Amino acid sequence: MLKVLKNLVxxxxxxxxxxxxxxRTGIRTPCTWEAVCVQIWKVTVQSLPxxxxxxxFVGAIxxxxxxxxIKAFGALGYLGGLATSATxxxxxxxxxxxxxxxxxxxxxxxxxxxxxxTEQIDAIRCLGANPLQEIILPRFLGIVISSFIxxxxxxxxxxxxxxxxxxxxxxxxxxEYIRHIPTIVSKFSIYSGLFKCLVFxxxxxxxxTYKGYTATGGAKGVGRAVVSTAVxxxxxxxxSDWLTSLLSETTLVLFxxxxx
Amino acid sequence: MISFQNVRKSFGEREILKGISFDVPxxxxxxxxxxxxxxxxxxxKNIVGLxxxxxxxxxxxxxxVANMSExxxxxxxxxxGMVFQHPALFDSLSIFENVAFGLRKHQPELDEEQVRERVAxxxxxxxxxxxxxxxxxxxxxxxxxxxxxxxxxxxxxRILLFDExxxxxxxxxxxxxxxxxxxLSRKLKTTSLVVSHDMHCALAIADRIIVLDxxxxxxxxxxxxxxxxxxxxVRDFLKEALSAEGS
Numbered sequence: 001m002l003k004v005l006k007n008l009v010x011x012x013x014x015x016x017x018x019x020x021x022x023x024r025t026g027i028r029t030p031c032t033w034e035a036v037c038v039q040i041w042k043v044t045v046q047s048l049p050x051x052x053x054x055x056x057f058v059g060a061i062x063x064x065x066x067x068x069x070i071k072a073f074g075a076l077g078y079l080g081g082l083a084t085s086a087t088x089x090x091x092x093x094x095x096x097x098x099x100x101x102x103x104x105x106x107x108x109x110x111x112x113x114x115x116x117x118t119e120q121i122d123a124i125r126c127l128g129a130n131p132l133q134e135i136i137l138p139r140f141l142g143i144v145i146s147s148f149i150x151x152x153x154x155x156x157x158x159x160x161x162x163x164x165x166x167x168x169x170x171x172x173x174x175x176e177y178i179r180h181i182p183t184i185v186s187k188f189s190i191y192s193g194l195f196k197c198l199v200f201x202x203x204x205x206x207x208x209t210y211k212g213y214t215a216t217g218g219a220k221g222v223g224r225a226v227v228s229t230a231v232x233x234x235x236x237x238x239x240s241d242w243l244t245s246l247l248s249e250t251t252l253v254l255f256x257x258x259x260x
Numbered sequence: 261m262i263s264f265q266n267v268r269k270s271f272g273e274r275e276i277l278k279g280i281s282f283d284v285p286x287x288x289x290x291x292x293x294x295x296x297x298x299x300x301x302x303x304x305k306n307i308v309g310l311x312x313x314x315x316x317x318x319x320x321x322x323x324x325v326a327n328m329s330e331x332x333x334x335x336x337x338x339x340x341g342m343v344f345q346h347p348a349l350f351d352s353l354s355i356f357e358n359v360a361f362g363l364r365k366h367q368p369e370l371d372e373e374q375v376r377e378r379v380a381x382x383x384x385x386x387x388x389x390x391x392x393x394x395x396x397x398x399x400x401x402x403x404x405x406x407x408x409x410x411x412x413x414x415x416x417x418r419i420l421l422f423d424e425x426x427x428x429x430x431x432x433x434x435x436x437x438x439x440x441x442x443x444l445s446r447k448l449k450t451t452s453l454v455v456s457h458d459m460h461c462a463l464a465i466a467d468r469i470i471v472l473d474x475x476x477x478x479x480x481x482x483x484x485x486x487x488x489x490x491x492x493x494v495r496d497f498l499k500e501a502l503s504a505e506g507s
Contacts, residue, residue, distance in 0.1 A: 118346055126342040
């Protein structure tokens with residue numbers, strides 16, 4: 001148990017130092033926007049269909065769940081606002097993070113791990129280039145920026161999914177469903193969702209690039225890096241979700257004094 | 261050009277290099293021979309800072325690289341070209357893009373036409389034609405090794421480091437690669453360090469040979485001098501080389 005805890009602390013520390021080196025490299029010798037755009041394109045295209053489909057069903061699930069809860073209070077008109085608020089603040093960022101973790105996190109970790117064990121990363125260093133600048137930073141920024149694009153796409157689809165289900169399942173007029181979204185989804189909800197999205201994306205991008213970059217021991221080592229990425233990102237995302245929720249709510253109480 | 265001064269390297273409790281000292285003058289082709297696990301590759305990786313020695317000094321072109329940071333190493337690495345045991349080609353890039361990688365990085369003043377011309381010349385030098393647009397996995401292992409060599413020489417390094425360049429190759433390709441190492445070193449007037457366990461090839465093209473065993477230099481000299489060595493390991497290597505010649 002103590003050994004597991006020690007390894008975990010070691011991993012978190014090493015990952016933070018890796019992130020520090022990456023930021024330092026980004027400031028001193030930034031990578032090209034072309035390389036970042038290639039990564040944004042790759043990540044977005046890879047995950048867009050899944051995100052949109054998942055977004056649609058999340059909206060649908062929210063609508064079904066909230067319909068059952070608020071029907072008794074005669075507040076069905078607020079269904080769109082409630083479902084969207086929950087998606088913007090919590091479910092959307094979490095969903096994007098989990099989807100990216102499974103797809104992009106595992107892929108990036110395996111790709112970089114293979115580059116490491118086949119000496120491609122050493123070859124970059126020997127050609128007088130900095131691998132952090134050449135291959136890590138573009139991937140890191142690509143994942144972080146794509147997370148926001150995917151979040152937007154997922155949210156739009158969740159509103160669409162909620163709207164369709166709202167009409168068929170609860171008999172709500174689509175116009176009414178949309179009208180109450182701005183009533184409940186405040187600026188704070190949006191900031192909170194965006195902040196969570198940023199934190200989750202940074203955890204995912206740092207862990208998968210770090211684990212891939214430091215993989216050792218051939219094919220088995222690459223496998224270990226991928227598994228380790230999955231475990232670390234899932235745990236990291238869940239723990240940081242709790243922390244960001246706590247931070248958001250505390251900020252809200254301190255500065256606004258209301259619940260939305 | 262390169263000087264090892266009492267270099268030691270350990271991995272945990274295990275000491276791989278146990279006080280290695282030797283010099284490599286400019287323009288020399290030096291072969292480092294030894295059985296597997298004697299620290300030959302470790303020695304090479306220490307020159308370009310992929311590994312750091314535990315103690316001792318490694319002087320490359322007048323600079324001690326032993327304690328240099330990653331950033332300080334970049335200009336030193338530009339003087340050195342390393343050919344890895346595996347081809348280590350970037351598998352998401354075509355052969356052309358692989359060879360052009362270093363050029364684009366260090367000579368941004370070259371326009372696309374000049375890059376194309378230089379890549380073609382380097383591929384020609386390693387006798388590879390018509391593979392520019394192929395991905396590394398679409399060509400044979402031997403061709404990948406040659407492409408890797410082309411990528412290394414494209415940036416005009418003054419020092420060439422070869423880590424077991426012929427491992428896993430058939431005898432015909434092995435001979436071709438060895439000939440290529442010799443010709444490239446002479447044509448480009450580079451200093452070459454070749455890590456190998458192929459005494460036959462070392463005798464044919466080396467100016468000098470160093471034999472490593474268990475982290476120590478057990479013998480060194482010109483091919484002719486080494487043929488007279490009485491060290492058992494060197495004798496074993498010679499026996500192997502002579503039997504290869506005989507067959």
